[in-house]
Amino acid sequence: MTSHAVEGTPRPPRRLGDRVFSSLVTAAGVVILITLAGVALFLTYEGLPALTAQAAEIPGADSFRAYAWPLVYGTLLAAVLALLLAVPVSIGVALFISHFAPRRLASTLGYLVDLLAAVPSIIYGLWGIFFLAPRMVPLYEWLAGHLSWIPFFAGPASTTGRTIFTVGIVLGVMVLPIMTSICREIFLQTPRLHEEAALALGATRWEMIRMAVFPYGRSGIVSGAMLALGRALGETIAVATVLSVSGVVSLNLISNTNPGTIAANIALKFPEASGIEVNILIATGLVLFVITFLVNFLARAIVGRRAEFSGAN
Amino acid sequence: MAKSIDVSDLNIFYGDFCAVEDVTIPIAARSVTAFIGPSGCGKSTFLRSLNRMHEVIPGARVEGKILIDGADLYDPEVDPVEVRRQIGMVFQRPNPFPTMSIAENVIAGMRLNSRKLKKAEAAEIVEGSLRRANLWTEVKDRLDKPGSSLSGGQQQRLCIARAIAVQPQVLLMDEPCSALDPISTTAIEDLIHELKEDYTIVIVTHNMQQAARVSATTAFFNLAGVGRPGQLIEYGPTTKIFTTPENESTEAYISGRFG
Ligand SMILES: Nc1ncnc2c1ncn2[C@@H]1O[C@H](COP(=O)(O)OP(=O)(O)OP(=O)(O)O)[C@@H](O)[C@H]1O
Ligand SMILES: [Mg+2]
Numbered sequence: 001m002t003s004h005a006v007e008g009t010p011r012p013p014r015r016l017g018d019r020v021f022s023s024l025v026t027a028a029g030v031v032i033l034i035t036l037a038g039v040a041l042f043l044t045y046e047g048l049p050a051l052t053a054q055a056a057e058i059p060g061a062d063s064f065r066a067y068a069w070p071l072v073y074g075t076l077l078a079a080v081l082a083l084l085l086a087v088p089v090s091i092g093v094a095l096f097i098s099h100f101a102p103r104r105l106a107s108t109l110g111y112l113v114d115l116l117a118a119v120p121s122i123i124y125g126l127w128g129i130f131f132l133a134p135r136m137v138p139l140y141e142w143l144a145g146h147l148s149w150i151p152f153f154a155g156p157a158s159t160t161g162r163t164i165f166t167v168g169i170v171l172g173v174m175v176l177p178i179m180t181s182i183c184r185e186i187f188l189q190t191p192r193l194h195e196e197a198a199l200a201l202g203a204t205r206w207e208m209i210r211m212a213v214f215p216y217g218r219s220g221i222v223s224g225a226m227l228a229l230g231r232a233l234g235e236t237i238a239v240a241t242v243l244s245v246s247g248v249v250s251l252n253l254i255s256n257t258n259p260g261t262i263a264a265n266i267a268l269k270f271p272e273a274s275g276i277e278v279n280i281l282i283a284t285g286l287v288l289f290v291i292t293f294l295v296n297f298l299a300r301a302i303v304g305r306r307a308e309f310s311g312a313n
Numbered sequence: 314m315a316k317s318i319d320v321s322d323l324n325i326f327y328g329d330f331c332a333v334e335d336v337t338i339p340i341a342a343r344s345v346t347a348f349i350g351p352s353g354c355g356k357s358t359f360l361r362s363l364n365r366m367h368e369v370i371p372g373a374r375v376e377g378k379i380l381i382d383g384a385d386l387y388d389p390e391v392d393p394v395e396v397r398r399q400i401g402m403v404f405q406r407p408n409p410f411p412t413m414s415i416a417e418n419v420i421a422g423m424r425l426n427s428r429k430l431k432k433a434e435a436a437e438i439v440e441g442s443l444r445r446a447n448l449w450t451e452v453k454d455r456l457d458k459p460g461s462s463l464s465g466g467q468q469q470r471l472c473i474a475r476a477i478a479v480q481p482q483v484l485l486m487d488e489p490c491s492a493l494d495p496i497s498t499t500a501i502e503d504l505i506h507e508l509k510e511d512y513t514i515v516i517v518t519h520n521m522q523q524a525a526r527v528s529a530t531t532a533f534f535n536l537a538g539v540g541r542p543g544q545l546i547e548y549g550p551t552t553k554i555f556t557t558p559e560n561e562s563t564e565a566y567i568s569g570r571f572g
Contacts, residue, residue, distance in 0.1 A: 103371070193408040197472075199369055201422040201479070202398030211421065215412030 040289065047283030049276060057276045060247065068284050073249045074164065074259030075288065078239065079232035081168025081253070086175045087225055093176075094183035099209065110184060117177035125241030128170035133161030133242065140165070140254040151251040158256045162244040165253040167261075170238055175228035182227065186220030187213055219303040226299040233263075233292055240264035262288040315342040315513045316382045316399075316482050318363060323377035324542075325355065325362050327370065332358045334542035336377075338532055345505060345514045347524040347551065350534030351566065355543030356517045357405055359534070360485050363515065364400035365393040381483075398426060401481030403489045405517075407468035409460030409475070416456040418471055419443060422479035438478055445507070446474035447500030466492045473501065483513040490523065502527050521567055525555050533563045 050064050061067035093113065097106045137159065144155030190213045198208040214221075245260040245268075260268075262284045273281055318340035325333040333355035340346050348356045361367040362375050365386065379386040386396065401422075409418045419439045423430055430438075439456065443449040448470040452463070460471055469492050476484060486505075490498040505514055505527050518524050524531055532548035547560045558564045 191408075193404070193406060194410060196366065196369065196404065197408040197410060198421075200364065200366055200397055200402040200404070201425055201475070202394055202396075203425055204394050207425055211410060211413075215410070218412075 043282060043286035043289055046279055047286040048279075050280040050283035053276050053280065058280060059277065064280065064283060067280065068262075068287055070247045070249050070259040071262045071265050071284055072287060072291070074245075075233055075261040075263070075291070077253075077259065078164055078167045078171055078243075078261055079229055081165065082171030082175055082232040083225060083229055085169060085172035086179055086228055087221075089172075090176050090179040090224070090228075091183055091221065093180045094187055095209065095213075097180075097184050098187035099205070099213065110181075113177050113180045113184075115177075117181065121174060121235060121238045122241070124170055124174050125238035128166060128238060128242040129162065132169060133163075133166050136161040136163070136166050136169075143254055152253045154250075154252045155255060157254050158244070160244060160256070162242055162258075163254050163256070164243065164258040167239055167243050167258075168253075170242055171232045171235055174235065174238060175231050178231065179224040179228040182224030183217065183221055186217040186224075190216045222299050222303050226296055229295055230292055233288065233295070235261075236263040236267045240267050315511060317342040317513065318483065318515075319378075319380040319383075320363075321378045321380075323359075323362065323375060323379065325358050325367060325375050326373065327358075328372040331542040333362075333534075334537075334544055336545045338545060338548050340513065340515060341530065342382075342513045343509060343511070344529040345509050345516060345527050346530045346532065347528035348515065348517045348532050348534060349519070349521065349524050349566070350543070350546075351536065352519075353543070354534040354536045356534055357487050358543070360487055360515060360517055361402075363485055364402055364483070365396050366402060368393070398422075398479065399481055400483040400485065401476040401479060403469075403473050403476050403484070403486040405487040405491070407465060407472050407492065409463070409468050409471045411459055411461035413460055414457045415443075415452050415460055415463070415471060418460040419474050419478050421475060426479060442474040442478040443471075445477060445504050446470040447497050447504070448474060466494065466497060469493060470497060470501070473504070477504075477508065481512065483515070484508060486514065486516045488517050488519065491519065498523070521555070525551060531555070533558070533560070533566060535562055535566070 050058075053064060055062040058064060058067050093109075097109050097113075101109060137157070140155075140157035140161065140163065143153040144157040147153045148155050194212040194216065195208055198211040203211055239261050243258055243260065243264065244256055245265075246257040247260060248257045249259055250257070266281045266285060269277070270281055320340070321337045323333070323336040324331055325336075336359060348360065350356055358367065363379065363386075367373050367375060375387065381396075381400075385391070409415075410421060413421060416435075416439045419442050420430065420435050423435070423438060440449060440453075443452065448467060451467060452458075452471075455462075460468065463471060469489065473486075473489055476486075490501055493501065502523065505516065508514060516524075516527065528551045530548060531551040531554040533546045533554065534543050535546045536543050547554070547558065547563055549559075554563065555567055558567065
């Protein structure tokens with residue numbers, strides 16, 4: 001033993017290339033942090049006056065909380081609806097592409113899905129209001145007529161179809177491509193060895209997928225869902241186009257009276273807002289920022305809970 | 314219980330590439346058959362065709378006949394899933410499920426066969442299988458840790474435990490001891506001796522002494538040349554193959570005079 005080793009591990013010499021590369025990636029990481037901090041600072045600074053605003057200054061509510069709550073509720077409701085619809089479908093489509101479709105069909109499908117991701121959201125909005133909404137009306141009427149004991153379908157059914165449910169579908173379709181892409185990539189990366197281990201034990205294809213593909217892809221699926229959720233939470237123009245808003249908080253998904261969403265509300269109100277109203281809108285933006293943050297945090301926690309078993313080691 | 318295997322005129326393809334050509338060999342029930350031969354001659358490929366694992370590779374197919382106790386293995390009526398439940402396999406590279414715990418890995422096959430496994434029953438199977446694979450003492454205190462937390466040799470023994478837990482009628486082992494130390498190797502060889510009382514065992518090995526120790530029959534595979542398909546050169550009682558082989562290349566291979 002030399003005295004050297006007792007003092008503690010000396011830093012190993014590092015190559016120039018390594019140092020350059022590590023500085024570069026560190027810089028990239030710092031840029032992200034600065035951007036994020038900048039956005040947070042701006043939102044807080046501009047939004048704070050709204051939190052202390054007089055009741056009279058707040059349009060349509062007597063406190064900022066009362067103003068923001070229906071919007072928060074609507075935002076979450078629409079995003080959750082979208083996710084509920086999109087997650088199973090995109091996992092199914094991704095599985096079909098990665099494990100069931102013949103190779104030619106699979107690559108064509110994958111390409112089409114990626115193309116869908118590039119369609120601008122106003123197109124989805126127009127599709128929602130002109131195509132989807134009118135076609136949903138008969139379904140809403142049926143639901144209100146037969147299942148009105150379920151609070152979600154209490155009715156009265158919307159005659160235009162511009163409901164939060166329709167918005168959920170539009171958002172679901174919008175987030176489908178990104179989520180499908182991510183799931184497909186991760187499913188394709190399942191190690192063959194693990195798939196073969198399952199098959200050799202006598203697993204059917206579906207059992208193999210449950211034993212090898214899903215567990216391996218779990219964190220990827222959650223990440224995909226979070227990206228999708230982020231897009232659904234922040235979607236502005238498609239929601240603003242489709243939804244008929246009246247600022248209520250209700251479980252009813254199929255009526256004419258719906259809660260708005262934060263992003264759509266900002267887009268609709270901003271052009272005519274002035275003074276404290278602008279601060280109020282920005283403060284709702286801050287709320288959205290925090291919600292997105294929390295959601296991602298939660299997702300990381302879910303993924304991290306069984307990191308040991310993730311298959312990454 | 315144990316099943317005999319009869320292979321005749323078997324050609325095995327990866328797409329257009331013929332990897333193994335014209336294999337005809339009977340494999341007796343309740344005995345150990347060893348496959349030896351140089352790397353790349355198609356031992357793994359042939360082994361995988363015996364439980365229909367070959368066909369899970371896109372474009373892979375076989376021609377010829379394999380009879381398991383007289384029944385055609387590649388009959389269109391035969392469900393490959395059912396086949397694989399009865400013909401177990403240990404792969405050349407260890408492949409425990411990384412997302413399952415050690416105990417879950419062992420009973421993974423049981424769970425496929427019979428959904429409802431009582432807790433005590435499962436624990437018994439886990440302990441029994443791990444003991445026979447000579448892994449129990451090393452892992453008994455961390456059965457709930459992931460299968461991937463084990464060393465390479467431990468993972469291989471875990472895979473052996475997983476394969477024998479379902480009590481397959483035929484057990485195919487592709488170089489099961491290549492990552493193991495002499496102690497574990499001896500334990501696995503003891504296990505093979507014990508299993509052959511009830512099961513049919515086929516083992517691929519690069520270790521001549523191991524083939525000589527465990528097998529009753531030995532089959533020697535060789536390549537006709539680079540890029541040519543592998544072939545079965547000869548097979549026979551292990552003692553005969555190792556003392557008086559008929560083919561010159563067999564003699565050269567087992568005596569280590571192989572170019
Ligand atoms: N998935 C595959 N696709 C195409 N060719 C393959 C594939 N797997 C193996 N081969 C080819 O088939 C031939 C036989 O391979 P195989 O793995 O059966 O050899 P082996 O006798 O088991 O060798 P080793 O002793 O090194 O394990 C080789 O030429 C190999 O390149
Ligand atoms: Mg091999």
